[in-house]
Amino acid sequence: MMTPAVCSLRRRFPKAEIFVLAKPWVVPVFEALPYVDRILVYDKAGRHRGMAGFIRLVLDLRTFRFDAAILFQNAFEAAFIAALSGIPMRIGYSTDGRGILLTHRPPLFPRSRKIHQVDYYLGILKGVGIPDTCRKLCLSIGDRETEKARYILDRYGIRRSDTLVGINPGAAYGPAKQWPSDRFAALGDRIQEAFGTKILIFGGSADRSLGVRIRQSMRYPAVNLAGKTDLSEAMALIRECRLFITNDSGLMHVASALKVPLVAIFGSTDPEATGPWGYRGRILESKISCSPCLEPECPLGHLQCMTRITTDAVFEAAKALL
Template sequence: MNVNERKAIKRLLIRSTNWIGDAVMTTPAVRAIRRHFPGARISLLAKPWVAPVFAHSPHVDEIIVYEANGRHRGAMGPIRLARDLRRHRFDAAIFLQNAIEAALIAFLAGIPVRIGFDTDARRPLLTHAVRCTRAIKAIHQTGYYLEILKGIGVVDGDQVLELTLGENDREQARQLLTRQGVDPAARIVGLNPSATFGPAKQWFPERYAALGDRLRDEWGATVLIFGGPSDRELGENIRRMMHGPAIDLSGRTSLGQAMALIDRCDAFVTNDSGLMHVAAALNTPLVAIFGSTNSTTTSPHSDTSRIVRVPIECSPCMKPVCPLGHMNCMKQVSVELVFDTLKGLL
C-alpha cells in the first residue's frame, strides 16, 4: 500500500485485541496508524472491558463497543455488529486481533480494504494479508503488532507504550484515597496478585501478604491491593493475612480508576497481567513476577520495570495450570528476592 492509497482512506476501522494487556501493547501500532493515515477518521472497535484503554487516546476519533454480552451476543451477534459497522461506510479495516471472526465481520460489513496477519485461516477474507512468520511470533508483542503495518509498507520503529488518563478518573482516584485516609504525600505501593489465563501465572497470596507487610514496616508504605470483580476473595484473603492495614481495591474500581491509581503509585508489584502493562505504559516503577509465561514476548515494555524470574527447565511452559502440580517456577521466587529487586529499582 503506497502513500496515495493511504491518503485515499478517509474512514478507517481498527479492530482492537480482546485483553487489556494486549491492548496496551498495541498502543504503539495505534499511534503509528494515526501517523501514517493522518487524513483518516479513525474508529476503534473494542470489547467493553478493553475500551477504557483507548477512551482518551489522541490517536482515536471514536470508539465502537463490541457489545459481546449485549446487542452483539450469540450466533447472530456478529451479523448485527457487521450491520452496525456497514452504516459507517469504512474504507479500510486493520485487524490487531488475530481471530477469523474479526475479518469475517469486516467482510460482512462491506469494508473494501481488510488488513491483518494471515492467521486463523482468514487469508481469503483479507485484501492485504501479512504473513505471520515464526520470527515475528518470537519478538516482543509491541513489535509484533507493528509488523502488521510493516507488511503494508508502513515502517515505524517507535515501540513506546502510551496511555492517556481521563481527568474524571484521576479525580475519582484522588477522592478514593482521601476517603481511605491516605496522606497525599504518602509513599504508595500497589500489589497486583491476580492474572487471567490460570493460576500458574500467579505468585502465592501469602507471599504478597508478607511483601506488603515488609513494604509497610520498612518503608512506611501505604499498600493498595488491585484486582477485578472476580478477585475480591483473593484480595480480601491477602488483606487478612497481612499483619498491618492495607487497602483492598479488588473489584471496587473501574479500569479507568485503577489506571489512575496505578499512576499515583510510587511502585507496583505484579504478576504477568493486563495491569502490569498498564503500569509499564504509565512509567510506574514496577517489578513483574514471571513463571509459566514468556518474558521475551510479554514483558513490561518500559525502562522503569524489572523482571523477577528464576529459570528452571520447564519454564516457560505457557500452561494455565502447572502440569507438574507444584509450580516450582513460582516457589523459587522469594519475598526477599522481590523486595530486593524493588529496592534496587527505586
C-alpha cells in the same frame, strides 16, 4: 501493547478517522489513547448478543463505510466481521484459518524467532508499508479519572503525602501466572515495615476473594481495591503509585505505559514476548527446564517457576526502586 501500532498508524495517516471496535472491559484503554477518534463497543452480552446481535453489529459497521480494517486480533471472527461489513481492505496475519477473508496478509514472523507482542502488532503495519514511527506505549489519564482516583484514596484515608505501593496478585490467564498470595501478603508487610508506605491491592472482579485473603493475611493495614474499581479508575490509581508489583497481566502493561516503576514476576509466560515494554523496573523469573510452558496451569503440578521466586528476592527488587 498495540498502542505503538495505533500511534504509528495515526502518524502515517494524520487526517484519517481511526475507529476501534472493542469489547466493553477494554474500552478505557482506548479512551486513554489520544490517537483514536471513536470507539465502537462490541457488546456480546447486550446489543450484540446471539445471532441477531451479530447481524446487528455487521449492519452497524456497514453504516460507516470503512475503507480499511486492520485486524490486530488473531481470530477468525475478527476477519469474518470485517468481510461481512463490506470493508474493502482487510489487513491481518493469516492465522486461525482466516486467510481467505483477508485482502492483505503481512508475512508472519518465523516461529523460531522470539519477538515481543508490540513488535508483533507493528509487524502487521510494516507488512503493508506503514513504518513503525512510534515504539512507546502511551496512555493518557484525564482530569476526571484523576479526580476519581483522588476521591477513592481520600475515602480510605490516604493522604497526598503518603507513598503508595500497588500490588497486583491476580492474572487472567490462569494460576500458573500467579505468584503465591501468602508471599504477596508477606511482601506487603515487609515493605510497610521498611519504608512506611501504604499498600494498595489491585485486581478485577475475579480477584475479589484473592484481595480479601491477602488483606486478611497481612499484619499491617492495606487498602483492598480488588474488584472495587473499573479499569479507568484502576489506571488512574496506578499512576498515583511510587511502585507497582505485579504478575504478568494487563495492569502490568498499564503501569509500564504510565512510566510507573514496577517489579514484574513471571512464571509460565515469557518476558521476551509479553514483558513490560520500555519499563522502569525489574523482571523476576526462575529459569527452570520447563519454563516458559505458556500453560494456564502447571502441567507438572509443582509450579516451581513461581515458588522458587522468594519474598526476599521480590523485596530486594522493590527496595532498589523505592
